[in-house]
Amino acid sequence: xxxxxxSEEHHITSYKTYILIWILLMILTAITVxxxxxxVGIFNIVIAMSVAxxxxxxVALFFMHLKFEDSITWGFALFPLALLxxxxxxxxxxTFTRLFPI
Amino acid sequence: MANxxxxxxxxxPFLEEKKGLLSWLVTTDHKKIGILYLISISIFxxxxxxxxxxxxxxxxxxxxxxxxxxxYNVLFTLHGSMMVFFFIVPGxxxxxxxxxxxxxxxxxxxxxxKLNIGSWWIYLIGTVIVLIALLQPADTxxxxxxxxxxxxxxxxxxxxxxxxxxxxxxxLTGLNFIVTIHKMRAPGMTWHRLPLFIWASYATxxxxxxxxxxxxxxxxxxxxxxxLGVGFFDPDKGGDPVLFQNFFxxxxxxxxxxxxxxxxxVISEIIPVFARKPIFGYKAIAYSSLGIAFISFLVWAHHMFxxxxxEVAATIFSFLTFLVAIPTAIKVFNWTATLYKGSIQLHxxxxxxxxFLFLFxxxxxxxxxxxxxxxxIHLHDTYFVVAHMHYVMxxxxxxxxxxxxxxxxxxxxxxxxxxxVAKIAWFLIFIGFNVTFFPQFFxxxxxxxxxxxTYPEEFESLMALSTYGSWILAxxxxxxxxxxxxxxxxxxxxxxxxxxxxxxxxxxxxxxxxENFEEIPHVTDWTYGYGKKS
Amino acid sequence: xxxxxxxxxxxxEMDPREAYGISKFGMWLFLGTEVMLFGGLFAAYAIFxxxxxxxxxxxxxxxxxxxxxxxxxxxxxSSMTMAVGVTAIQRGKRKLTxxxxxxxxxxxxxxxxxxxxxYSAKFSHHIYPDTSIFFSLYFMLTGLHMLHxxxxxxxxxxxxxxxxxxxxxxxxxxxxxxxxLYWHLVDLIWIYLxxxxxxxx
Numbered sequence: 001x002x003x004x005x006x007s008e009e010h011h012i013t014s015y016k017t018y019i020l021i022w023i024l025l026m027i028l029t030a031i032t033v034x035x036x037x038x039x040v041g042i043f044n045i046v047i048a049m050s051v052a053x054x055x056x057x058x059v060a061l062f063f064m065h066l067k068f069e070d071s072i073t074w075g076f077a078l079f080p081l082a083l084l085x086x087x088x089x090x091x092x093x094x095t096f097t098r099l100f101p102i
Numbered sequence: 103m104a105n106x107x108x109x110x111x112x113x114x115p116f117l118e119e120k121k122g123l124l125s126w127l128v129t130t131d132h133k134k135i136g137i138l139y140l141i142s143i144s145i146f147x148x149x150x151x152x153x154x155x156x157x158x159x160x161x162x163x164x165x166x167x168x169x170x171x172x173x174y175n176v177l178f179t180l181h182g183s184m185m186v187f188f189f190i191v192p193g194x195x196x197x198x199x200x201x202x203x204x205x206x207x208x209x210x211x212x213x214x215x216k217l218n219i220g221s222w223w224i225y226l227i228g229t230v231i232v233l234i235a236l237l238q239p240a241d242t243x244x245x246x247x248x249x250x251x252x253x254x255x256x257x258x259x260x261x262x263x264x265x266x267x268x269x270x271x272x273x274l275t276g277l278n279f280i281v282t283i284h285k286m287r288a289p290g291m292t293w294h295r296l297p298l299f300i301w302a303s304y305a306t307x308x309x310x311x312x313x314x315x316x317x318x319x320x321x322x323x324x325x326x327x328x329x330l331g332v333g334f335f336d337p338d339k340g341g342d343p344v345l346f347q348n349f350f351x352x353x354x355x356x357x358x359x360x361x362x363x364x365x366x367x368v369i370s371e372i373i374p375v376f377a378r379k380p381i382f383g384y385k386a387i388a389y390s391s392l393g394i395a396f397i398s399f400l401v402w403a404h405h406m407f408x409x410x411x412x413e414v415a416a417t418i419f420s421f422l423t424f425l426v427a428i429p430t431a432i433k434v435f436n437w438t439a440t441l442y443k444g445s446i447q448l449h450x451x452x453x454x455x456x457x458f459l460f461l462f463x464x465x466x467x468x469x470x471x472x473x474x475x476x477x478x479i480h481l482h483d484t485y486f487v488v489a490h491m492h493y494v495m496x497x498x499x500x501x502x503x504x505x506x507x508x509x510x511x512x513x514x515x516x517x518x519x520x521x522x523v524a525k526i527a528w529f530l531i532f533i534g535f536n537v538t539f540f541p542q543f544f545x546x547x548x549x550x551x552x553x554x555x556t557y558p559e560e561f562e563s564l565m566a567l568s569t570y571g572s573w574i575l576a577x578x579x580x581x582x583x584x585x586x587x588x589x590x591x592x593x594x595x596x597x598x599x600x601x602x603x604x605x606x607x608x609x610x611x612x613x614x615x616x617e618n619f620e621e622i623p624h625v626t627d628w629t630y631g632y633g634k635k636s
Numbered sequence: 637x638x639x640x641x642x643x644x645x646x647x648x649e650m651d652p653r654e655a656y657g658i659s660k661f662g663m664w665l666f667l668g669t670e671v672m673l674f675g676g677l678f679a680a681y682a683i684f685x686x687x688x689x690x691x692x693x694x695x696x697x698x699x700x701x702x703x704x705x706x707x708x709x710x711x712x713x714s715s716m717t718m719a720v721g722v723t724a725i726q727r728g729k730r731k732l733t734x735x736x737x738x739x740x741x742x743x744x745x746x747x748x749x750x751x752x753x754x755y756s757a758k759f760s761h762h763i764y765p766d767t768s769i770f771f772s773l774y775f776m777l778t779g780l781h782m783l784h785x786x787x788x789x790x791x792x793x794x795x796x797x798x799x800x801x802x803x804x805x806x807x808x809x810x811x812x813x814x815x816x817l818y819w820h821l822v823d824l825i826w827i828y829l830x831x832x833x834x835x836x837x
Contacts, residue, residue: 273669277665277666277669280665281662281665284661285654285658286658311665311669312668312669312672313672315669315670315672315673315675316673316676318673318676319675322780323680326772330764330772331766332765332772332775333769333772334680334684334772340684340688340691340768340769349679352676
């Protein structure tokens with residue numbers, strides 16, 4: 001039947017999982033704040049964004065339950081990110097190649 | 103057959119369920135909400151059209167003798183804003199999408215009926231805000247480019263706020279339709295059995311959902327520029343006026359596909375019925391809707407080739423723009439192939455569909471001229487662009503809209519209109535439209551710029567011709583309107599399925615009852631089995 | 637042959653699980669639009685950072701990193717309490733849910749208070765949205781985010797009141813979950829804002 005979702009099994013995440021995820025998030029926050037006091041050049045941005053992305057992924061997957069959602073929801077959760085990458089990527093390309101013509 | 107003990111439903115057409123203006127304003131019936139949108143957008147289309155007639159009247163002569171140039175700027179701002187934001191973006195999706203989607207998929211209503219009527223109210227409030235602000239007056243053009251929009255006296259804050267509100271209506275409608283199509287299809291209605299109008303509506307809804315917020319933030323930034331002195335678009339503060347254009351067109355290019363894709367869906371519905379043939383290349387057309395929607399996100403800077411973007415960016419965007427021709431051409435070829443060896447019936451709805459094929463082909467092809475970087479340098483901001491956009495938006499979307507109006511009229515209103523008058527009106531519209539806009543291609547190539555009240559004398563004869571065309575077009579539209587409205591008052595009731603159509607909306611009475619289906623249907627086949635023996 | 641046979645009997649009553657799935661899907665779609673909305677601002681950030689790296693380097697030092705870190709911890713904590721609240725109502729534990737919702741809301745208010753102190757400090761040093769591109773971005777990004785924090789507080793307060801009135805239980809807790817999803821998005825956006833504005837040197 002097309003109108004019924006295939007996975008209506010109601011997964012309930014345990015309190016323990018949430019606490020563990022919270023601890024992970026606090027650790028990651030501590031790491032990123034600590035690194036910001038150290039000058040590692042270009043890696044400051046790389047580490048900051050990587051840590052942020054891990055935190056975001058963890059919030060989305062566990063707190064927001066995305067891990068247990070169907071593929072259609074995944075599609076609509078990820079597609080905006082692809083669009084943003086496009087918007088940011090192309091406008092930066094324009095800006096950069098204006099300043100430094102190829 | 104086992105007799106069920108459920109009481110016999112007495113058929114009450116949805117139009118007669120609950121009477122009174124107040125019940126209409128708070129209805130959650132998608133068929134009534136579609137009518138609310140239909141009436142609103144038609145009123146704004148008429149107003150926008152009258153403004154266009156005034157503009158063309160001024161352009162009869164090379165001098166600004168009817169209105170002064172500043173007033174002319176106000177007129178084209180009004181015309182563009184009303185047509186784009188009030189009529190064509192909500193357009194087919196909000197009116198016919200609302201009416202047809204639940205019926206075509208076999209559902210009793212959309213996923214969120216209260217959100218649906220909320221969307222209409224948001225739309226109405228948005229239009230009122232924008233209209234009040236535009237009449238202050240505003241002369242920025244509907245595109246509100248910085249730096250002028252950041253510095254001019256016009257009440258840009260109010261206009262942009264109103265457009266922001268309108269954007270919400272579009273987003274929420276898109277959201278509603280996506281959820282409806284994903285989750286509320288009748289049993290057996292697999293994706294590959296869906297009518298092509300649904301595929302088109304789905305692709306459109308994705309654009310509405312995800313592209314619109316970007317213009318939302320753009321407008322917020324413009325408001326911040328005017329109120330807080332933020333300088334993202336101001337070169338004096340380190341900003342970039344072209345950034346406004348980048349953000350603006352990131353939405354507005356997908357927006358033009360919001361305008362055209364539903365019309366393409368309508369054509370896919372009309373042609374098989376009146377050619378008595380299955381649609382050629384169903385999957386190709388279905389996926390091409392998605393393809394067009396996806397590619398539409400990749401091409402926005404082709405509106406900015408002369409704005410000061412880098413050559414690298416311009417070249418890339420020009421190449422990407424050509425890509426969109428592929429799924430578009432697939433559709434046009436498939437529609438044509440559907441006609442081939444069909445038993446063509448020239449009903450008025452079919453005339454609009456055929457008109458669409460011809461006019462949209464011209465519009466689409468001239469888009470290629472503009473997408474090519476080298477030619478666009480000369481054609482940008484000339485009448486060539488004006489002609490191109492009207493060929494796709496009027497020759498395309500409006501033809502599709504009017505075709506939909508004539509095709510589903512019996513289903514939606516339960517009445518029939520005068521078919522002969524409809525054909526005459528179509529003829530006047532078709533001729534009038536071409537006389538108005540075809541000369542504009544030549545004007546553009548010869549260098550006539552857009553948005554000017556005065557022009558060199560050598561353009562006068564083509565300009566005058568264009569104006570005469572606008573009068574023929576206006577008469578045709580008027581005749582068509584009178585015909586359709588008087589049909590509502592005729593005594594004759596429409597049959598359930600006057601054209602022998604196979605999709606679900608034609609299997610319920612005309613007009614449908616409030617709940618659409620007495621029992622949710624079980625779907626067993628695709629919707630285009632015309633000409634086959636049952 | 638018509639597309640469908642009409643002789644199957646199906647009720648119009650929507651299965652509550654179906655309705656729950658539909659509402660949740662709708663909320664994820666809405667969150668997608670919020671991502672696109674903020675995305676425009678993030679794009680502006682990226683562009684101006686690429687153009688003026690020194691400005692960002694210099695001026696971000698004027699932000700109070702410690703207060704930003706405190707706010708980050710507050711929001712992450714509130715995200716955790718919100719998630720706990722959702723599991724609680726899914727297990728029918730109304731009182732625990734109400735407590736968790738209350739803590740989440742208080743965290744949101746705490747966030748606002750910290751932000752108030754931050755903004756006041758900036759204004760007292762004559763740093764405003766129009767002071768520079770960096771601060772335009774700072775105020776727009778955190779301002780728009782703050783607006784969403786307030787909307788989130790409003791939504792969760794409504795949900796809290798309804799929870800205390802006993803409207804939700806194991807079988808029906810959709811508004812709690814939807815409110816939770818919204819709140820988590822607010823947290824998600826801050827997870828990116830914090831390093832981009834406060835940390836990257």
